[in-house]
Amino acid sequence: MSDHIVDRVTYEDFLASDLAAHNENRWRAIYRVKKPALYFQRLLRRVEYLEAVVKKQPWRRTELAYARYRLLRVSVRTGLSVPAGVFGKGLSIAHYGSIVVNSKARVGSFCRIHSSTNIGADLKGVPVIGNHVYIGPGAVIYGAIKVGNNVAIGANAVVNRDVPDGVVVAGAPARIINEAGSASIMPTWYPSADRQISGRR
DSSP, X not given: OOSSOOSHHHHHHXXXXXXXXXXXXXXXXXXXXXXXXXXXXXXXXXXXXXXXXXXXXXXXXXXXXXXXXXXXXXXXXXXXXXXXXXXXXXXXXXXXXXXXXXXXXXXXSSOEEOSSEEEEOXXXXXXXXXXXXXXXXXXXXXXXXXXXXXXXXXXXXXXXXXXXXXXXXXTTTTEEEESOOGGGTSOTTSOOTTOOOOXXX
């Protein structure tokens, strides 16, 4: 399956994986109010899907413009500044409020990210973050660095250097504190690295 949305099939896969990452098996209209972060993600995926298909279906540009407008309104209300095309499927924004992500950053599948975090650039570039990464509250990740798969980034950590697979980092600047990886800190219901998500919307 693609690591970004390219068509209707991958769009539905991303929606299903995002729901699973929030411990839900189907979308309910009440989530617009009860789960604003999940609602934001749903709008984000809609924009990503329309950006992909509008290249072959240019008559949908108006639909894309409206989707971007809706996403912007919810972004302002929730404090979530997350551009389209950055996160892979299975994103879980744990709580809305003050998340800022550079549009050129790239984050893999099944990332769990908390509030008051920043993924940004320096003069050399932006981060590339792997799959199944946990980003704790207040963490700052910046620069032309690579963060491996199954990494846990502790609360208020400042990550400005490469991080290998399967470790926990903490502190400012962040340092490896153990090799437990993200599995030790993810919610018990969070999709594991080897689980295939399908059939959920």
